[in-house]
Structure formats: C-alpha cells, structure tokens
Amino acid sequence: MRVTLFIPCFIDSFYPKVARSIVQILERLGHEVDYPAGQTCCGQPPFNSGYWDEAREVAVRQMAIFRDAEVVVSASGSCGAMFKKFYLELFHGHPQEAEARALAAKTSEFSEFLVEKLGVRDVGARFEGKVTFHDGCHGLRELGTREAPRELLRAVKGLELVEMGEAESCCGFGGMFAVKYPQISTAMAEVKCNSIIETGVEYVVSNDSSCLMQIQGYLSRHSPRVVKSLHLAEVLAAQ
Amino acid sequence: MSTAAQFQIDADRTTADEPRRAAVRKALGNYQIARGRTESAFASWPHARDAAAAIKYEGVNHLDRYLREFEEKFTARGGRVFWASNGAQARDYILRLARERGVKSIVKSKAMTSEEIHLNDALEKDGYQVVESDLGEFIQQLKHEAPYHFVFPCMHLKREEISALFQQELGSAKTDSPEELTMIARRALRRHYLDAGMGITGGNFIVAETGMISITENEGNARLATALPRIHVALVGIEKIVPRLADLALLLPMLATAGTGQQLTCYNSMYGGPRQPGDIDGPEEFHVVLLDNHRTRLLADAEQRDALHCIRCGACLNVCPIFKNIGGHAYGTTYQGPIGSVITPHFRGLQDWKHLSGASSLCGACTEACPVKIDIHHHLLQNRRNAVAEKKVWWERWLWAGFRQLMKRPWAYQIAVRLAPIGQVFHHLVLGTSLDPVRPWTKTRDFPEAAPQSFHDWWRDRKVVRK
Amino acid sequence: MSRAAQESSSQGDREAILARIGEALREEAPRHYETPEKPASKGVTAPFREWLPPVGKTRKDQVALFARQSETLRTEFRECTSVLAAAKHLTALAKELEWKTVALHTGELTTAVAGKLPKDLGTLMVDGGYEKAALEACDASLTECEAIIAQTGSVCVTARSSGGRALSVLPPHHVVIARKAQLVPDLSAAFELLAQKYPGDYPGFISFITGPSRTGDIERILVLGAHGPKKLTVLLVP
Numbered sequence: 001m002r003v004t005l006f007i008p009c010f011i012d013s014f015y016p017k018v019a020r021s022i023v024q025i026l027e028r029l030g031h032e033v034d035y036p037a038g039q040t041c042c043g044q045p046p047f048n049s050g051y052w053d054e055a056r057e058v059a060v061r062q063m064a065i066f067r068d069a070e071v072v073v074s075a076s077g078s079c080g081a082m083f084k085k086f087y088l089e090l091f092h093g094h095p096q097e098a099e100a101r102a103l104a105a106k107t108s109e110f111s112e113f114l115v116e117k118l119g120v121r122d123v124g125a126r127f128e129g130k131v132t133f134h135d136g137c138h139g140l141r142e143l144g145t146r147e148a149p150r151e152l153l154r155a156v157k158g159l160e161l162v163e164m165g166e167a168e169s170c171c172g173f174g175g176m177f178a179v180k181y182p183q184i185s186t187a188m189a190e191v192k193c194n195s196i197i198e199t200g201v202e203y204v205v206s207n208d209s210s211c212l213m214q215i216q217g218y219l220s221r222h223s224p225r226v227v228k229s230l231h232l233a234e235v236l237a238a239q
Numbered sequence: 240m241s242t243a244a245q246f247q248i249d250a251d252r253t254t255a256d257e258p259r260r261a262a263v264r265k266a267l268g269n270y271q272i273a274r275g276r277t278e279s280a281f282a283s284w285p286h287a288r289d290a291a292a293a294i295k296y297e298g299v300n301h302l303d304r305y306l307r308e309f310e311e312k313f314t315a316r317g318g319r320v321f322w323a324s325n326g327a328q329a330r331d332y333i334l335r336l337a338r339e340r341g342v343k344s345i346v347k348s349k350a351m352t353s354e355e356i357h358l359n360d361a362l363e364k365d366g367y368q369v370v371e372s373d374l375g376e377f378i379q380q381l382k383h384e385a386p387y388h389f390v391f392p393c394m395h396l397k398r399e400e401i402s403a404l405f406q407q408e409l410g411s412a413k414t415d416s417p418e419e420l421t422m423i424a425r426r427a428l429r430r431h432y433l434d435a436g437m438g439i440t441g442g443n444f445i446v447a448e449t450g451m452i453s454i455t456e457n458e459g460n461a462r463l464a465t466a467l468p469r470i471h472v473a474l475v476g477i478e479k480i481v482p483r484l485a486d487l488a489l490l491l492p493m494l495a496t497a498g499t500g501q502q503l504t505c506y507n508s509m510y511g512g513p514r515q516p517g518d519i520d521g522p523e524e525f526h527v528v529l530l531d532n533h534r535t536r537l538l539a540d541a542e543q544r545d546a547l548h549c550i551r552c553g554a555c556l557n558v559c560p561i562f563k564n565i566g567g568h569a570y571g572t573t574y575q576g577p578i579g580s581v582i583t584p585h586f587r588g589l590q591d592w593k594h595l596s597g598a599s600s601l602c603g604a605c606t607e608a609c610p611v612k613i614d615i616h617h618h619l620l621q622n623r624r625n626a627v628a629e630k631k632v633w634w635e636r637w638l639w640a641g642f643r644q645l646m647k648r649p650w651a652y653q654i655a656v657r658l659a660p661i662g663q664v665f666h667h668l669v670l671g672t673s674l675d676p677v678r679p680w681t682k683t684r685d686f687p688e689a690a691p692q693s694f695h696d697w698w699r700d701r702k703v704v705r706k
Numbered sequence: 707m708s709r710a711a712q713e714s715s716s717q718g719d720r721e722a723i724l725a726r727i728g729e730a731l732r733e734e735a736p737r738h739y740e741t742p743e744k745p746a747s748k749g750v751t752a753p754f755r756e757w758l759p760p761v762g763k764t765r766k767d768q769v770a771l772f773a774r775q776s777e778t779l780r781t782e783f784r785e786c787t788s789v790l791a792a793a794k795h796l797t798a799l800a801k802e803l804e805w806k807t808v809a810l811h812t813g814e815l816t817t818a819v820a821g822k823l824p825k826d827l828g829t830l831m832v833d834g835g836y837e838k839a840a841l842e843a844c845d846a847s848l849t850e851c852e853a854i855i856a857q858t859g860s861v862c863v864t865a866r867s868s869g870g871r872a873l874s875v876l877p878p879h880h881v882v883i884a885r886k887a888q889l890v891p892d893l894s895a896a897f898e899l900l901a902q903k904y905p906g907d908y909p910g911f912i913s914f915i916t917g918p919s920r921t922g923d924i925e926r927i928l929v930l931g932a933h934g935p936k937k938l939t940v941l942l943v944p
Contacts, residue, residue, distance in 0.1 A: 016694035050623030141603035174600025217684030292739035322718035459934020466871035519870030539730035
C-alpha cells in the first residue's frame with residue numbers, strides 16, 4: 001500500500017523523530033511511504049480561534065496537496081481530526097465540500113491505521129519499561145480512538161502498560177488556550193501529571209505530540225527526571 | 240473592568256486555591272463512580288440518549304404548538320399563565336401578585352431562573368422575607384453568595400465552614416456532623432413552610448399533553464413549598480417543554496443518572512393546577528410564569544438551537560476540567576460550566592461573554608456526558624467563530640493573516656522551520672522575561688527544543704541518498 | 707374554555723413570544739441523534755423499556771427487585787400476609803418509635819389498618835381539612851398510593867389517592883400501604899396506569915417517591931430526612 005503521511009507543522013520542527021518513527025514502522029511492515037514536501041499546516045490554529053476564513057485558505061491548499069493520495073495517515077489526533085471532521089464543517093456549503101468529504105474518508109490517525117486498516121497489533125517492537133497512556137482528546141472524542149493505541153502497546157515485548165486515574169482527562173493544551181488561559185491550562189497539566197506520577201511509571205505515552213509538549217513541559221519544570229514522555233510511534237519503532 | 244479581564248483575575252485566584260480544587264475533584268470523582276454504576280445498569284445508555292435527544296428535539300422544534308397545548312390544558316384546571324418576554328416583566332408580575340394577595344413571607348425551592356432574573360433581590364427590596372429552602376441554596380443565601388453549581392450549590396464548602404456559618408447566622412451549636420447540620424437547617428426552615436403565603440419554584444419540565452409542571456428534587460422542600468402556601472408560582476424557561484407525560488418515564492431516570500448518579504431522584508412531582516374540587520389541600524392559586532429572556536434568540540440560531548434541549552442536569556459541569564479547576568463562581572454568571580459558556584453569549588451578549596467560550600480546550604468531555612446529546616463543545620467553537628465574524632480582535636487579525644501568508648508559501652514555511660533552532664538561542668536569552676513572546680507558557684512550563692533537522696529536510700536528504 | 711376565560715387566565719407577552727418562536731423555527735435545526743429503532747414486539751405502553759434497566763420478568767422477580775431497591779434506598783419494605791399483619795407491624799413501630807399521633811386519610815386500606823391500631827395512639831384524619839401545625843406535630847403519616855414501581859423502588863402517590871399533598875411529606879415518617887396488585891414494572895407502566903385510571907382528568911398533584919428524603923449538599927455526604935420524611939415504610943398486603 002502507498003501510504004501518504006500528513007506530518008503536522010510542530011512535529012516537523014519540534015518532534016521529527018516521531019515522524020521518522022512512523023516511516024520506519026510502515027516500511028518495516030512492507031508499505032511504501034510518501035510525504036508530499038509542500039505540506040505546511042492543516043489550519044487548526046486559526047480555526048480554533050474562530051478565524052475560519054483564514055483557516056479555509058490554508059486548508060484549501062493543504063487539501064490539494066493530498067488530492068492524489070490513496071490513503072492518508074496523520075501523525076496527530078488533533079490534526080487528524082481537522083481532516084476527518086472539521087474540514088467538513090469548514091467547507092460546508094462551499095465549493096470544496098466534496099473534496100473535504102473525500103479527504104475525510106481516506107484519512108486515519110496512525111494507531112487507528114495500524115489496527116483498523118492494516119489489522120496489525122504487533123509491529124515487532126521491543127521496549128523495556130513501565131508505561132501509561134494519555135488519551136489525546138481529539139483522538140479520543142472526535143475520532144473515537146481508545147483501544148487501538150492500547151492494543152499496540154500491549155503487544156510490545158518488555159512493556160508493562162498501567163492505566164492512570166486521569167487517563168481520559170484533558171492535559172490542558174488546547175492550542176491557543178494554553179497561552180490565552182495559562183493558569184487554567186497549567187492547573188489541568190498539574191492534575192494530569194500528578195496522576196501520571198502516582199502510577200509509578202517511567203514513561204507517559206500519547207498519540208498526540210501537542211499533548212506531550214504540554215505534559216513534558218510541565219514535568220520538566222516541576223518533576224524533572226521522574227517520568228519521560230514519548231509518542232506512541234517512538235515506542236513502536238523501538239527494537 | 241471588562242468581564243473577560245475579571246474572569247482572568249478570578250481564574251488566577253481560584254486555580255491557585257489548591258485545597259478547594261482538591262475538594263471539588265474529590266466530590267466529582269465520587270459522582271463519576273456513582274454515575275458509572277447507574278449508567279451501566281441501563282440496557283442501552285446510548286439508545287436512551289438518542290431517544291431523550293429526540294424527545295427534546297421534538298419539543299423545542301415545535302415549541303409554539305406545545306406551549307399553546309400546555310396553556311390550554313393548564314388553564315382549563317384553573318391554572319394561570321403569564322408570558323414574560325424578559326426578567327423585568329416576570330419580576331413585576333410576581334411582585335404585583337404578592338402585593339395584591341397580601342403575601343408577607345415567601346418560601347422558595349431551587350429555581351435557576353430566579354437567579355437569572357435576580358428575583359430574590361427584587362422581592363427583598365419590596366419588603367418580603369424570602370427563604371431558600373433547598374439546603375445548598377439556603378447555605379449560599381446565608382453566605383450572600385451565588386450558587387457554585389446549579390445542582391450542587393455549595394459543593395465547594397467544607398462542613399467546618401457550614402457549621403461556622405450556622406453558628407453565626409442561626410445561633411446553633413458547633414458541629415462537624417453533616418447529619419446534624421442538615422437537621423439544624425431542617426428545623427430552621429420548618430416554620431417557613433407553614434407560615435409562607437407564597438411558594439416559588441422553578442420547573443424541570445413543562446408537560447404539554449397534560450398541562451403539568453414537573454419538579455425533581457431530593458429533599459422534599461419543593462413538595463412542601465407547593466403543598467402548604469396558598470399561592471404557588473413556578474418560574475420556568477419556555478424551553479423546558481416536553482410533548483407527553485409518558486416522556487418523563489425516560490427523562491426522569493436520565494436526569495437523575497447524569498445529574499447525581501442516582502437511578503431516580505427522591506421526589507419527582509407533577510403539578511397540574513391549583514387545588515382541584517374535592518382535593519384535601521393544595522394552593523388556591525397556581526401561576527406559571529413562562530420566561531423567554533433571550534431564549535427565542537437562541538432558538539433562532541438553528542445551529543445552536545439544541546442548547547435549549549438542556550435539562551439542567553449539571554453533568555457537563557461535573558466532567559469539565561475547566562470547571563473543576565476554576566470553580567463555579569469564576570464564571571461570573573448564572574449558568575456555569577460548558578452549557579453556561581454556550582448560552583450566556585446568547586442571553587447576555589456575545590462580545591462581553593465570548594471569553595467563556597475561549598476558556599476551553601474543547602476536550603469534548605461535556606458533549607460525551609450530556610444525556611440529551613447537545614453538541615456542547617462544538618457550540619463553543621461556533622461562538623468563537625461568530626464573535627470573530629462580528630468583530631475581529633486586532634492582534635489576532637494580524638497574527639492569523641501572517642500565519643495564512645506563511646502557510647500558503649511552503650518555501651517560506653520551510654525557512655521558518657530551519658530558523659527555529661537559531662531563533663531558540665535568542666529565546667533562551669529572554670526566557671521568562673517580559674520580552675519572552677511565549678511567557679504565558681514559559682512561566683509555568685518548559686518549552687521544547689526545536690530539532691536540529693526538520694522532518695522535511697530529513698526526508699529530502701533521504702530521497703537524495705536513495706536516488 | 708371560552709376565549710374570555712382563556713384571556714383572563716393568561717397574560718403578558720403571549721402573542722409576541724409565540725410570534726418570535728414561529729419566526730425562529732422557520733429554519734430547521736440539525737439533529738445530533740439517530741432515531742432509535744424500536745423492536746416491533748414492544749407495545750406503546752412501554753416506549754423506553756428496552757433501553758432502561760431491566761425490570762424482571764415475573765411478578766415475583768419484580769417484588770424482589772422492589773425489595774432490593776428499597777434496601778439501597780433505606781426504605782423499610784415489608785410483605786405482610788394480611789391487613790391485620792400490617793396493622794400489627796405498624797403498632798409495633800408506633801410503640802418502638804414512641805409515636806403519639808398518626809395522620810391519615812380515609813381509604814379502603816388505611817381505614818382498615820387504622821381500625822386495628824391501639825386506642826391510645828392518636829389519629830388525625832385529614833379528609834375534611836386540617837390545621838397545618840397539627841399535621842406538622844404528627845409523628846407519622848399513613849397513606850395509600852396509586853402504584854409501587856419495581857424498577858426504581860418508587861411509590862406513586864396523587865392528591866386523590868393519598869390524602870392530598872402534604873400528608874405524605876410533612877410528618878417525619880411516611881408509611882404506605884399497598885396491595886400486591888398495585889406493583890407495576892416501571893415508570894412507563896405507572897404513567898399508563900394513571901392514564902387509564904384518570905382519562906382526561908388527572909389529579910392536580912402526582913408524585914413519585916423514591917426512598918426517604920435525602921441530601922448530598924454537604925461535602926456530597928448522604929444524609930436522610932432533609933425536609934421530607936426521614937423514614938419511609940412500605941407495607942405490601944395481598
């Protein structure tokens with residue numbers, strides 16, 4: 001299968017290892033990976049701030065980039081949700097509505113792609129460590145991703161998966177929310193990180209790098225060296 | 240000071256109140272357990288939600304027909320209906336009624352509509368003694384504070400605080416027993432039920448088919464307030480309509496499950512008129528004040544009309560991480576939490592109240608918890624869009640215009656990405672100072688390091704190598 | 707009802723509000739639900755039964771369910787072999803709890819039970835009217851009901867069946883006497899029963915009582931007897 005990667009802008013610049021890991025895993029499973037070099041941003045930041053005209057302009061361009069893809073895999077739940085759900089709202093009643101629908105139909109978030117589309121749970125990974133999983137809200141509630149990441153983690157040799165009390169609670173990132181309402185955002189990070197630390201794990205894993213930026217940012221400042229954060233793809237790429 | 244600025248100040252204060260946050264978290268953690276247990280007893284909670292959503296959709300989307308039907312059935316049995324376009328009309332009607340009937344004291348059961356229109360203030364100014372009978376509301380009334388949560392009005396208080404309050408206001412003895420505190424309130428309120436000339440309630444549902452107002456409660460105070468005084472006034476938002484009496488067989492258990500994790504609330508009572516011929520007791524008069532107060536404005540917004548399906552269970556508050564961390568008072572308005580953030584702009588002005596829709600990570604827990612499937616968190620997003628369409632914020636307009644220009648030019652975007660590690664060196668120099676462009680972040684969290692090589696460049700190099 | 711009578715019992719901005727509603731509803735709202743398919747075998751009397759918690763198939767199951775719910779709710783539930791046995795239990799309660807006065811209404815069951823209570827136990831009959839303070843001073847009330855509901859452990863009372871509005875809520879201990887035949891599976895069945903019994907002319911007051919009065923307002927800790935009765939006893943006779 002030819003898999004076309006949608007790599008969000010912040011993964012491109014801050015967490016390229018996540019994207020490299022995805023390439024590694026897909027090629028290990030025998031698929032051809034494509035990455036349209038002209039992709040920039042899905043438009044989520046202006047969209048969430050209510051600037052839908054600006055978001056639409058960026059999104060139109062982004063949609064065109066993926067027009068010829070057979071299958072699109074997103075490295076992030078929140079940006080994946082833009083493709084799968086919010087573009088339909090953004091382009092409702094616009095000429096690009098049909099294109100948005102087509103894109104939504106062929107896009108999957110990474111863990112959903114492995115488990116639901118490829119039927120794979122064991123990607124041949126080995127990772128020693130006690131791990132807890134944080135559900136990114138967009139992936140969880142917009143895309144319905146809950147079991148897939150856990151099934152993948154359970155198949156990793158040497159990995160012990162532990163659930164935290166606040167697994168499904170929002171980490172507090174929320175895009176611009178994190179800087180517009182920093183006191184609330186930080187309070188939410190505190191609740192999340194305390195729940196993580198309580199489990200006694202060495203690693204917190206998520207399928208959303210923006211969540212990991214928030215969680216790691218709080219952990220580094222308040223509880224350095226207690227827990228490390230990793231993207232799901234980095235764990236699955238480990239051997 | 241603007242409402243948005245006040246909100247930031249209040250949120251600063253309440254998010255720093257660690258003991259209060261912990262108490263709220265504990266209380267709502269217990270709610271989650273109870274709700275989980277009760278919800279799982281349903282044969283199919285998802286189907287029940289769809290059915291409940293369908294009932295409210297039908298009611299609200301034929302609101303005129305069903306309100307007419309209610310009025311016809313209700314007035315046929317001696318009930319009186321007053322249609323209030325706004326709070327002032329509702330207040331005036333109730334004040335006039337109390338005056339004309341020579342009422343001296345009034346007993347109230349929980350009615351968020353009365354908070355909404357500041358009814359108590361108006362009644363007290365006119366010289367009536369108004370006593371809140373719901374325990375949580377009674378406590379908040381003694382404290383001169385608004386309810387913290389529209390289902391659990393004093394959930395933020397510890398028993399020591401309540402004891403101190405009772406000692407001061409009621410002259411009771413110090414106690415750390417919730418049971419004793421409740422009995423103190425029970426004794427204090429007893430006489431008010433017997434003496435009051437008027438009982439004012441809200442209403443959970445307006446039943447069109449049979450002309451009834453349905454009231455849900457655990458304590459029995461609404462039953463007492465509507466059994467003994469000679470006048471009953473129910474102040475109810477027009478959106479509380481349900482088409483048929485039998486619809487309550489679904490909605491009452493769902494209200495209880497989602498609201499408190501109970502299978503059914505202790506008292507669910509339907510009032511279909513004043514005392515009827517042959518009845519042993521009951522009020523001589525029963526007035527229903529139907530309150531519009533901007534509900535028709537929300538009704539006209541077809542995209543967000545389902546916000547009027549709300550049955551005021553409070554589930555969205557209970558699961559909201561924002562509510563849990565800032566508390567009910569920080570919202571600064573009658574209806575708190577996610578649903579409050581959705582409707583307040585419609586009721587009180589979009590530009591003044593859009594910040595409540597902005598103060599959310601859009602996690603969607605509210606929408607998931609809602610028993611009638613209101614699309615709550617998407618409405619927050621729509622409020623943001625509507626606010627921008629009405630009036631752009633100057634610095635955001637430039638920010639997103641610049642963003643758009645950058646993201647439409649891949650070469651410019653890639654340069655920006657390549658410059659990120661260099662820019663970060665300069666960022667380190669101003670980190671945490673007033674020159675730091677991301678100071679709201681770095682004040683409490685570390686900022687990630689930009690990678691030496693972007694994924695884009697890694698891919699490009701890899702392609703070259705592979706060739 | 708005549709137009710004039712209707713107008714006098716309705717006031718305010720009726721026409722303006724209805725006009726605003728009509729105008730607002732011209733645009734259709736999106737639906738965020740799927741219309742649930744109802745299994746063909748279910749009748750209209752139980753429109754929601756297939757999604758609510760199960761109600762038990764047989765009457766015996768339902769009595770057992772009511773008993774279990776009562777235990778959770780802290781309702782005292784007792785199956786009595788006869789009206790006489792019910793009266794005996796009530797007498798024992800009155801003695802144990804030192805009741806001086808019991809309030810009640812006239813009814814087939816209540817009158818039968820009252821006749822068998824000790825002569826030194828005062829009674830207050832509410833049928834012709836009552837003094838509020840006198841009712842308030844009673845230790846307990848005895849009422850009949852419309853139905854008892856298995857699924858939720860609830861008792862359905864109305865102004866007509868149960869001595870008015872205050873009798874079942876003002877005194878601190880409410881005792882209900884019901885016949886086994888009054889047990890219905892769920893709320894839907896109870897509403898159906900009311901519709902059959904009072905076609906087009908419902909009582910002005912209906913209440914579903916589910917356990918003794920309670921509150922969780924203080925630190926979310928359960929306390930019984932907030933304002934309504936602290937104790938609820940349900941006596942089931944054949």
